[in-house]
Amino acid sequence: MRKARIAILILSLIAFCASGDEFKFPLKAGSVKFAAIGDMGTGEAPQYQVAERMNTERQQFPFDFVIMLGDNIYGGSSGKDFEKKFELPYKALLDSSVKFYASLGNHDNPNERFYKLFHMNGANYYTFRKGNVRFFALDSNYMDAKQLAWLEKELQNSGTSDWKICFFHHPLYSSGKTHGSSIELRSLIEPLFIKYGVDVVFSGHDHVYERVKPEKGIYYFTEGSSGQLRPDGLAQTGITDRGFTDDRTFMLVEVAGDVLYFETLSRGGRIVDSGELRRPVRAPEQPSSTEQKNH
Amino acid sequence: MTTRKRKIRIKYLFPLVMWGLLLASAGAKPGTGPAAPSEEAKNGADFKEFMDRVQAYVNLHKAIASSLPALKPTDQPEKIANHQQTLAQRIGEARRHARRGDIFSQGARKAFRRAVREEFGGPHAHGARTTIRQGEPLKTIRLRVNEPYPDGLPYTTLPPTLLLKFPKLPDQVAYRIVGRELVLLDVEANLVIDRIPDIFPETT
Numbered sequence: 001m002r003k004a005r006i007a008i009l010i011l012s013l014i015a016f017c018a019s020g021d022e023f024k025f026p027l028k029a030g031s032v033k034f035a036a037i038g039d040m041g042t043g044e045a046p047q048y049q050v051a052e053r054m055n056t057e058r059q060q061f062p063f064d065f066v067i068m069l070g071d072n073i074y075g076g077s078s079g080k081d082f083e084k085k086f087e088l089p090y091k092a093l094l095d096s097s098v099k100f101y102a103s104l105g106n107h108d109n110p111n112e113r114f115y116k117l118f119h120m121n122g123a124n125y126y127t128f129r130k131g132n133v134r135f136f137a138l139d140s141n142y143m144d145a146k147q148l149a150w151l152e153k154e155l156q157n158s159g160t161s162d163w164k165i166c167f168f169h170h171p172l173y174s175s176g177k178t179h180g181s182s183i184e185l186r187s188l189i190e191p192l193f194i195k196y197g198v199d200v201v202f203s204g205h206d207h208v209y210e211r212v213k214p215e216k217g218i219y220y221f222t223e224g225s226s227g228q229l230r231p232d233g234l235a236q237t238g239i240t241d242r243g244f245t246d247d248r249t250f251m252l253v254e255v256a257g258d259v260l261y262f263e264t265l266s267r268g269g270r271i272v273d274s275g276e277l278r279r280p281v282r283a284p285e286q287p288s289s290t291e292q293k294n295h
Numbered sequence: 296m297t298t299r300k301r302k303i304r305i306k307y308l309f310p311l312v313m314w315g316l317l318l319a320s321a322g323a324k325p326g327t328g329p330a331a332p333s334e335e336a337k338n339g340a341d342f343k344e345f346m347d348r349v350q351a352y353v354n355l356h357k358a359i360a361s362s363l364p365a366l367k368p369t370d371q372p373e374k375i376a377n378h379q380q381t382l383a384q385r386i387g388e389a390r391r392h393a394r395r396g397d398i399f400s401q402g403a404r405k406a407f408r409r410a411v412r413e414e415f416g417g418p419h420a421h422g423a424r425t426t427i428r429q430g431e432p433l434k435t436i437r438l439r440v441n442e443p444y445p446d447g448l449p450y451t452t453l454p455p456t457l458l459l460k461f462p463k464l465p466d467q468v469a470y471r472i473v474g475r476e477l478v479l480l481d482v483e484a485n486l487v488i489d490r491i492p493d494i495f496p497e498t499t
Contacts, residue, residue, distance in 0.1 A: 076446050077447075079371070114366055142453060145463055179429040188456070
């Protein structure tokens with residue numbers, strides 16, 4: 001009897017903790033709802049399981065589109081590769097007219113840009129707008145002068161009223177043990193992000209989930225474990241706000257007015273991280289570094 | 296010395312002095328003939344030759360691509376793969392005698408080596424090495440001119456600061472790092488069109 005009471009107490013505690021984890025999206029009318037996945041294109045069981053969970057979650061959180069953070073198709077670019085590593089795992093979502101917007105990873109054939117379902121329209125980098133959010137998909141494999149000039153022009157033209165969200169493969173800030181922060185890339189594009197008021201950045205490459213403490217007013221997420229996974233892949237760097245490497249994950253995001261709500265889920269449906277970010281009110285700054293001007 | 300003689304001396308000496316000053320301001324050193332071109336000027340000339348060759352290649356690419364059905368965004372990935380293969384095959388046939396150094400001319404090779412040396416010996420050295428290490432560098436493959444870049448292999452990330460030192464390329468071609476080599480790749484055909492071996496330091 002005593003053992004049963006203890007068991008009930010423990011179960012209640014677990015249930016309490018679980019309910020404490022529960023996160024509710026506001027699901028406001030007209031809000032922008034999307035998912036984010038990275039390093040997923042393996043064609044192996046975990047990718048399918050993540051995709052299945054995404055579809056399940058969509059019943060409660062009806063996201064319209066998915067941003068892909070690179071390494072979309074590993075190990076080849078034949079029709080069969082696309083079928084096994086994209087079309088089949090995400091079939092239910094594709095059948096529900098969910099759109100996928102891809103960025104290129106270092107494992108992606110650049111000609112993926114011609115694949116219609118990735119919505120790249122033949123370009124390595126591009127921008128699109130959804131509601132009050134302006135997205136910038138970059139090609140971090142090849143950040144040449146032309147792309148830098150394009151990015152600056154597009155950021156400049158995007159004004160100050162919209163959220164500005166950039167996504168690309170190589171993280172500017174990462175505690176990943178395998179790769180870590182892309183410092184050189186950061187030296188070139190972070191000054192533009194600061195100058196033109198980018199709010200949030202999503203990347204992959206390191207096969208982990210990490211939310212970094214805001215850096216210079218910008219929120220950074222690494223979501224590189226939607227197919228691949230590096231268990232214990234995060235180092236103690238001091239920049240992590242929340243990290244998770246126990247299982248594959250994906251992110252759900254809702255942008256409603258000046259608030260961005262996010263939830264990161266494991267393939268089993270466990271809430272790994274959640275929260276809300278408010279758009280910082282900031283005047284456009286001059287970049288602190290002169291490196292951009294030097295080039 | 297009479298005033299007249301002094302005037303004559305000034306008349307003839309003045310232009311000589313001015314020529315001397317002009318030569319000196321242009322960097323000429325007495326007794327060494329014309330000034331040696333600076334590194335930047337050398338790179339400029341060598342890169343120009345390289346870019347002329349790149350442009351000739353791109354003209355060929357365009358001519359061959361225009362003879363094929365245009366590649367537009369498609370939901371059939373086989374079409375993309377077929378286009379890539381056919382384009383590579385046709386370009387390969389048109390350049391069947393292509394050899395290493397056809398585009399990376401001798402002068403260009405020197406200029407690229409200078410740029411790489413400068414990058415890996417300068418303030419960006421640590422960042423450049425880190426970028427390459429983080430980008431999953433390939434060590435064991437050996438590529439050949441006119442052969443496709445092997446399907447499924449990752450692309451090593453190019454250090455962006457190094458990329459900014461290289462001449463800007465047309466959209467059809469891109470620089471790639473493979474092991475210690477710098478490779479010029481036709482992106483749409485996924486074809487190796489030239490390479491410079493052993494240009495990057497071992498430790499990368």
